[in-house]
Amino acid sequence: xxxxxxxxxxxxxxxxxxxxxxxxxxxxxxxxxxxxxxxxxxxxxxxxxxxxxxxxxxxxxxxxxxxxxxxxxxxxxxxxxxxxxxxxxxxxxxxxxxxxxxxxxxxxxxxxxxxxxxxxxxxxxxxxxxxxxxxxxxxxxxxxxxxxxxxxxxxxxxxxxxxxxxxxxxxxxxxxxxxxxxxxxxxxxxxxxxxxxxxxxxxxxxxxxxxxxxxxxxxxxxxxxxxxxxxxxxxxxxxxxxxxxxxxxxxxxxxxxxxxxxxxxxxxxxxxxxxxxxxxxxxxxxxxxxxxxxxxxxxxxxxxxxxxxxxxxxxxxxxxxxxxxxxxxxxxxxxxxxxxxxxxxxxxxxxxxxxxxxxxxxxxxxxxxxxxxxxxxxxxxxxxxxxxxxxxxxxxxxxxxxxxxxxxxxxxxxxxxxxxxxxxxxxxxxxx
Numbered sequence: 001x002x003x004x005x006x007x008x009x010x011x012x013x014x015x016x017x018x019x020x021x022x023x024x025x026x027x028x029x030x031x032x033x034x035x036x037x038x039x040x041x042x043x044x045x046x047x048x049x050x051x052x053x054x055x056x057x058x059x060x061x062x063x064x065x066x067x068x069x070x071x072x073x074x075x076x077x078x079x080x081x082x083x084x085x086x087x088x089x090x091x092x093x094x095x096x097x098x099x100x101x102x103x104x105x106x107x108x109x110x111x112x113x114x115x116x117x118x119x120x121x122x123x124x125x126x127x128x129x130x131x132x133x134x135x136x137x138x139x140x141x142x143x144x145x146x147x148x149x150x151x152x153x154x155x156x157x158x159x160x161x162x163x164x165x166x167x168x169x170x171x172x173x174x175x176x177x178x179x180x181x182x183x184x185x186x187x188x189x190x191x192x193x194x195x196x197x198x199x200x201x202x203x204x205x206x207x208x209x210x211x212x213x214x215x216x217x218x219x220x221x222x223x224x225x226x227x228x229x230x231x232x233x234x235x236x237x238x239x240x241x242x243x244x245x246x247x248x249x250x251x252x253x254x255x256x257x258x259x260x261x262x263x264x265x266x267x268x269x270x271x272x273x274x275x276x277x278x279x280x281x282x283x284x285x286x287x288x289x290x291x292x293x294x295x296x297x298x299x300x301x302x303x304x305x306x307x308x309x310x311x312x313x314x315x316x317x318x319x320x321x322x323x324x325x326x327x328x329x330x331x332x333x334x335x336x337x338x339x340x341x342x343x344x345x346x347x348x349x350x351x352x353x354x355x356x357x358x359x360x361x362x363x364x365x366x367x368x369x370x371x372x373x374x375x376x377x378x379x380x381x382x383x384x385x386x387x388x389x390x391x392x393x394x395x396x397x398x399x400x401x402x403x404x405x406x407x408x409x410x411x412x413x414x415x416x417x418x419x420x421x422x423x424x425x426x427x428x429x430x431x432x
Contacts, residue, residue: 004221005269006034006261008254009337010231012327014281016307016314017274018339018421020044023060023230025419025429026272031225032068033061034217036260037250038232039076039109039139041132043307047424053092057082059230063094068220072213073105074250074260076139077151078114080194081187083201086208096208103213104152107143109135110163111195112170114186119179129246129284140249142166151210154202214262221267229257235273235327236366243370246285254331273333273415275324277341277405278350280314282307286370288377289317289353303343318351318379325413326366336410339421341402342428347384350405353377354412382408390423395432 009026011017024046027033040056046063047053055062057077059069071077086096113135120138121131131137142148149166153159174181186194217227231252236242238252250256254271258264278299281287291299296316299305305314327333344350356363357376369375385399392398398420406417420430 002224004224004226006217006221006227006229006257006263006267007270007272008229008231008257008268008331009272009274010252010254010331011234012236012273012275012324012331012333012336013234013279013320014236014285014287015232015234016043016280016282016305017234017276018045018424019231019274020046020055020060021421021424021426022272022274022337022339022419022429023228024048024063025426026228027061027064027067029226030061030067030228032070032217032220032227033059034070034072034227034229034261035059035075035232036072036229037074037252037256038248039134039136040078040081041134041136041248042232044230044232045424046426048426051092056085058085058089058096058100061228061230062089062096062100065095065099067099069096069100070211070213070217070261071100071102071106072217072261073103074256075103076107076109076136076143077102078109078135078198079201079205080111080198081134083197083204101209101211101213101216102151104150104210105213106151107139108149108151108153109139110149110166110170111186111191111198112167112174113138113142114194115174115179115181115184115191116170118184119174119177122179123177131283137249138170151205154205217261217263221263229261231256235330236323238330241330243286246283268332270334271332272335272337272419273328273331274337274339275319275327276303276339277319277344278303279317279320279323280305281317282312282314286375287315287317288323288356288370288375289320289351289379290315291317295347298346299343302346303340318353318377319409320353320377321409321412322353322356322364323366324409325364328413328415329365333415335418336413336415337419337421338406338409338417341420342388342390342422344384345388345390346386348386349381350384351379351381352408354380390428392422393430395420395430398430
């Protein structure tokens with residue numbers, strides 16, 4: 001039997017590209033859906049059968065009972081949030097204990113990681129990065145510092161002792177900040193209340209299968225099983241290649257699949273890159289094509305651009321080709337997927353950023369100077385299509401101006417668009 005490769009699906013912008021929906025659409029083609037990085041700072045929204053479902057830690061294939069959903073070692077888990085997500089899934093008719101497995105090497109976000117995140121963000125003042133306050137940064141910090149706890153540790157006899165030691169270490173750090181632990185709320189709960197629910201959730205982990213995920217996934221590949229790796233956040237939030245320091249704390253690019261799942265580089269197959277027909281960003285940081293006018297407001301209104309994890313209004317702007325080209329290069333993208341094209345239905349004209357001006361230089365890629373206010377976008381104007389495409393189910397029936405837009409993007413970034421999303425529901429998807 002031929003050994004399979006791992007296909008990858010990830011975002012090419014600042015997150016919120018619609019990855020969850022596309023993973024849900026793709027899931028019937030795969031035996032395993034695997035998350036490989038990030039944590040509950042992700043918000044993957046699925047819509048089908050008239051219902052809307054937001055996932056944070058659990059892979060977006062969970063509603064397909066015949067498909068295994070794997071949380072890899074590169075993912076970090078808040079047990080309280082994770083347990084709430086499990087309960088919500090059960091209420092909606094899914095049974096995660098049947099098709100969800102977790103790497104024993106996944107690291108734990110503890111309640112004190114949440115406190116540290118809030119304290120660090122508060123201390124930054126006006127320089128804050130717009131953290132989701134889910135404890136992501138402090139957890140990855142402890143992982144690198146080799147002081148963190150992992151899912152597999154819960155079953156160890158000395159887990160409580162190790163937890164108490166880590167908690168004491170974090171409290172000692174918090175003494176250096178003007179931070180009121182007693183009155184601080186974590187998702188509406190006091191620290192003591194949140195910690196109790198976190199511990200209760202730790203006891204309920206017996207219902208979920210824990211595995212040595214690197215062995216698990218490689219054994220399945222050898223057995224001819226197909227795997228889709230699901231990315232969280234977006235390429236431009238990558239800790240190395242994004243707009244640092246306004247980034248997430250993990251590697252969000254295709255290379256992270258190898259370290260986040262335990263597979264060799266030669267096991268990577270297709271790389272599907274998801275991008276919106278325009279751009280959005282949540283939180284602080286550079287955004288060259290951001291709009292502060294009526295067009296920006298309309299994009300936010302038509303696209304319902306509010307964070308699925310934070311609820312914050314997203315910043316909106318025109319499509320950025322230099323950034324898209326950069327993300328395609330970094331990830332080795334083989335196939336593009338365009339989402340939220342329907343949001344552009346009502347625009348007579350739309351703009352696309354083709355390059356940046358930096359002084360006398362004209363740049364066709366995203367440079368280190370992305371943080372420089374002197375970086376100016378250069379725009380081209382294109383005709384809109386002024387037609388409702390949400391009920392279209394064939395490429396042949398799409399408006400000519402939209403097809404021209406797709407062809408223009410393909411030529412500009414030298415990568416084919418293989419999937420077009422014309423609405424939020426899983427059925428509103430056209431595979432070319």
